[in-house]
Amino acid sequence: MLTTLEQTQQKWGGSNKLIDQWLNNRRVLLVQYCKIAGLAPYESPGRTLPELEEVKTFCDLLVDYVSEGHFEIYDQVVSTCENISDECKARAHLVIPRISKTTDAALDFNDKYSEAKDEELLYDLDKDLGALMEAMESRFEQEDTLLEIVYTNVAEPAAVVQ
Template sequence: MLEECQSAKERWGGVHDIIDRWLAERRELIVRMFAVNGGRGLDVEEAPIEERIQRFCEVLVDYVSAGHFEVYEQLLREAQEFRDADLEKARAVFVRLEDNTEHVLSFNDNYSDVRETRQHLSELDSDLSRLGEQLEERFELEDQLIQDLHEVHRDKVISEG
C-alpha cells in the first residue's frame, strides 16, 4: 500500500540510474572487445590474449546478466505501471533478446576457460566478428526498449515528482 502512494519520481527515477550504470558497462564491454581484437592504446593491451579474453568474457556475462535480471525487469514494471500500449511490442523485443543471448553466451562458453580459449584461438577473429554483429543487434534492441519503455515516461516522472 505504501508503494502505491509513492510518486512516479520516487518509484521510477532510480530506473534512470540503473540504465546509466548499465550503459557504462556497455562502454566497458566495447572497450574490452576492442582490446581483445588488438586495439592499441588501451591499458589492458599488454596483457596476454588469454587474459584479455577472460576479462572480456567476465564483462560480457555481467552485462548480459544485468540486462536480463535488472534493467529489463525494471523497464517492464515501469511499462506495466504506466499501462503502455507498446507492451506487446516490447515483449516481442524481449523474445528477440533471449535468442540473441544464446548466441552471445556461446562465445563465452567457448572462451571463458583458458584451456578452451587456447583451443579456439585460430577461430577468434571470425568468432569476434559474429559476436560483434550479435552485440550490435542487441544494443539496437536494448536502445529500442529504453526508448519505448522508459524515455516515453520521462515527462510523467518529472511532472509527478
C-alpha cells in the same frame, strides 16, 4: 558501436542511475572488445593474438552485461511499461524476445573461451568475435529500442527503473 553508445548515453544518460551504470558497463565491454580485436586505438602494426587472460576478462564482462540486462534491467523496464499503458507493455514484450535471441551467441562465446587453457583456440577468435559482435550489435539496437519505448511514454525518466 561506441559512437552509437555515445548517442544513447547522450539521449538517456543522467536520467536514471541503473540505466547509467548499465550503459557504462556496455562501454567497458566494447572497450575490452576493441582491445582483444586489435581495433583502434588498440591496433598494432604487427598484431599478434591477444593474451588468453584478456579474452577471459572479456568473457566475464560479457556474461555480466548479459545477466544485468536479463535479471535487472529488462524486468524493471517492462514493469514500468505495464504501469504506463497496454500499448507500451505490448511493444516492450515484442522487443524482449529479440534481445533474448542474442543471448545464446554470448553464452556460446563464453563457454568456448572462458575456461580455455590452450592458446591455439585463439586462432578462431577473429571469426568468433565477428559472429558475437554481430549478435551483440543487434542486442544493443533492441535494448536501445526498449529504452526508447519507455522514455517516450513516461513523463519522469527517473521513474523508469526504481
